[in-house]
Amino acid sequence: MLTDSLRQTVEEIDTIIRKELWFDFEVWSYDRNKLIIAGGKDLMYSHQLEIIFENVFYYSGVFAEWKSNTQHPAFIIPSNEPELNLKHEIIQGYQLFSFVTEDFKNNIIIAAESVSYNLKNTLHYLIENER
Numbered sequence: 587m588l589t590d591s592l593r594q595t596v597e598e599i600d601t602i603i604r605k606e607l608w609f610d611f612e613v614w615s616y617d618r619n620k621l622i623i624a625g626g627k628d629l630m631y632s633h634q635l636e637i638i639f640e641n642v643f644y645y646s647g648v649f650a651e652w653k654s655n656t657q658h659p660a661f662i663i664p665s666n667e668p669e670l671n672l673k674h675e676i677i678q679g680y681q682l683f684s685f686v687t688e689d690f691k692n693n694i695i696i697a698a699e700s701v702s703y704n705l706k707n708t709l710h711y712l713i714e715n716e717r
Contacts, residue, residue, distance in 0.1 A: 588663065588681055592700065596683065599637055599703050600661045609656050611685060611694075613649045621645060621696065623685070624708070632709045637661070639698035643680045647687075647694030655688045662686060670695065 603609045606627060614624035614636065621642045626633035629651055654660035664670055664684045676682065676697045683701060685694035 592681060593663065595701055595703070596661060596663055599635075599701070600659055602635060602703070602705070603654065603660045604656045606656050608653065609660065610651055610653050612651045616642075616645075621698070629710070631711065632707055634705065634707050636704040636706070636708070638702045638704065639683070639696055639700070640702070641680075641699035642696065643699075644674055644676055644695070644697035646674065647685070647692070647696075648690065652685070652690060652694065653688040654686055658686065660686050664693075664695075 603625065608627060609625055610627070610629050611623055611625045612629055614622040614633070616622075619641045621639040623637040623639075624633035625635040625637065662684050664682055667682050670676070670682055674695065674697070680697040680699060681701075683696045683698065685696075687693050
């Protein structure tokens with residue numbers, strides 16, 4: 587069910603993404619019912635944003651890297667949600683979220699109970715003498 591808090595979280599995430607000239611994403615991890623999408627300007631070395639979906643029911647999209655146009659909304663609650671719920675057989679109690687992709691015909695669709703985010707620079711390599 588869409589709450590004001592959930593809508594606000596989606597708007598905050600989209601605002602973070604749209605502050606940049608470009609933004610790339612990839613599936614960072616999936617563990618049981620928790621999906622983490624990593625986002626940043628150069629995913630080869632690090633990511634700056636983690637979007638965390640809890641109690642995931644459905645995922646439709648690529649697992650490899652995708653891009654979103656930051657001049658337009660990039661992370662949204664789809665306006666045609668009832669239609670998508672029927673098309674993808676989403677059961678009641680899950681919220682649909684969507685990443686608007688730049689290079690693919692279809693957007694990324696996720697059905698989950700909740701979404702949150704972390705802003706932290708996560709390196710994709712070890713710093714010398716770190717461990």
